[in-house]
Amino acid sequence: DIQMTQSPSSVSASVGDRVTITCRASQGINNWLAWYQQKPGRAPRLLIYAASGLQSGVPSRFSGSGSGTDFTLTINSLQPEDFATYYCQQGNNFPFTFGPGTKVDMK
Amino acid sequence: EVQVLESGGGLVQPGGSLRLSCAASGFTFSSYDMNWVRQAPGKGLEWVSGISGSGGKTYYADSVKGRFTISRDNSRNTLYLQMNSLRAEDTAGYYCAKGKMLVVGMDFWGQGTTVTVSS
Numbered sequence: 001d002i003q004m005t006q007s008p009s010s011v012s013a014s015v016g017d018r019v020t021i022t023c024r025a026s027q028g029i030n031n032w033l034a035w036y037q038q039k040p041g042r043a044p045r046l047l048i049y050a051a052s053g054l055q056s057g058v059p060s061r062f063s064g065s066g067s068g069t070d071f072t073l074t075i076n077s078l079q080p081e082d083f084a085t086y087y088c089q090q091g092n093n094f095p096f097t098f099g100p101g102t103k104v105d106m107k
Numbered sequence: 108e109v110q111v112l113e114s115g116g117g118l119v120q121p122g123g124s125l126r127l128s129c130a131a132s133g134f135t136f137s138s139y140d141m142n143w144v145r146q147a148p149g150k151g152l153e154w155v156s157g158i159s160g161s162g163g164k165t166y167y168a169d170s171v172k173g174r175f176t177i178s179r180d181n182s183r184n185t186l187y188l189q190m191n192s193l194r195a196e197d198t199a200g201y202y203c204a205k206g207k208m209l210v211v212g213m214d215f216w217g218q219g220t221t222v223t224v225s226s
Contacts, residue, residue: 091211
């Protein structure tokens with residue numbers, strides 16, 4: 001199975017900050033990577049598909065990049081509604097696997 | 108409007124069985140892969156199982172292989188997860204999620220249904 005890691009596990013940030021989260025796959029997954037946002041008690045929300053595709057309705061301050069084994073989610077100008085946990089997920093091989101999550105909280 | 112709505116969760120004893128359902132609407136159900144994803148209390152997301160649009164291909168996490176069975180009824184726009192030989196570690200919120208076509212990503216999720224395995 002492909003293992004996904006994320007760093008950092010948590011980050012404290014302020015409104016207006018740029019936040020960068022990295023995700024690494026244990027083997028190459030081309031661009032078969034998605035990013036999700038989850039708030040407490042809520043279902044996950046797809047932000048980025050195919051490593052860099054912005055899901056419909058997602059603000060443009062969210063962006064994704066990377067290919068192969070290393071990927072990045074960037075949030076430009078963090079907004080109050082962005083405090084949440086973020087997960088990456090590979091879809092290159094079954095079983096699909098998620099990263100352990102990165103919690104973005106308020107500094 | 109795309110909607111997916113899970114049901115069927117509850118309290119079950121270890122070794123017992125439960126069947127989850129996911130009713131879908133607002134899209135051509137048979138054209139899309141569907142997935143079950145779970146989240147244990149206070150933990151991260153775990154993909155459980157997936158099924159192709161036709162139902163001809165099914166996939167499972169190692170943790171549930173041989174115990175869970177995913178299926179779908181495209182005439183009823185409904186996804187199922189039959190869970191047998193349940194264990195305490197299967198306790199989680201279970202989400203139904205629609206896959207995007209041809210690319211990675213699950214773009215619509217239900218609100219989840221809770222499964223508790225306890226004596």
